[in-house]
Amino acid sequence: MADSKKGVSRRDFLKTSGIAAGTLVGGGIIGGLVGYNVKKDGPATTTEDSHAAGDTNVNRGLMFFQNRHDFDVLSQATERIFPEDDLGPGAIGLGVPFFIDNQLAGNYGSNSKEYMQGPFFPGAPTQGYQSILTRSEIFLQGVHVMESEAKSRFDKSFTDIEPEQMDEILTDLQKDEIEMRGVTAGFFFKLLRSATIEGAYSDPLYNGNVNMEGWKMKGFPGHQMSYLNVIEEEKFQKIEPKSLSSMQH
16 A cells, blocks of 8 residues: 555654654654654755744754754754655654754753763763753764764765664664763753753744644644633643743734
C-alpha cells in the first residue's frame, strides 16, 4: 500500500512516545526524534526560511552566536530533530534556532541562577547537571564538534552533508561515541533535544513557535484570558491560540 512507504509520521511518533501528552520520552536512536519522516532530497531548509509568511510582531535576531556558520550548523541539527512534514513546519520554520540563540545569551546560557561550584565529578545518568561548563559553552563546543566530525568523516561542512550523514553524527553524540571536553556528548545532545522541543512549543514571545504553528499542530489554545464562553459546551472546542503578547494590548 502507498501509505506503508511514507514511514512514521511526526503525529504517529508523538502519540506513541508520550510527547503528545506533554512528556518527553527517551529511548531509541536519538530519543526517537531524529530521522522520522524527514526530507530525503538534501539538507533542511535554510535559516532564511525561518521568517515564515505572516510572521509578524517578532524581534528576531542573533544575540549569542557571533559566527553565522555556527548558527547554521545549529539550525540544521535542530531541523533533523524536529523536521518539517505534512503536519507543519520543522524547527527552522518555527524559529527554534533563534529561540536557542536568545536563550543562550541569557540566564539559561550562563547558568547564572544555578549552583556551579566544585567539586565536579562525572554524573550518573539519573543525576542532573554535572558539568563545569555553562550551557553556552557546551552548545558552542557541541556545534564545533558537529562541524569537525562532518569534515573528518565526509570532508564537508555539517551544513553541506546529506541528511543521513547528519543523523549519523547526531546518533553518535547521543550514544556518547564522540569525545567532548568537560561534558559528555550524550549530555550535550540531551540539552540540544530539550531546547529544540522547548523552542517549538514555547510562547512566540521568546522567538520560537513562529505564528503559534507548534501550538496549532497540537490544538493547544495558548494563553486565553477566559474560557467562560465555551465552558458549558459538551463537545470539543477548537480555539484559536493566543500568545502572551496579545495580553499586552
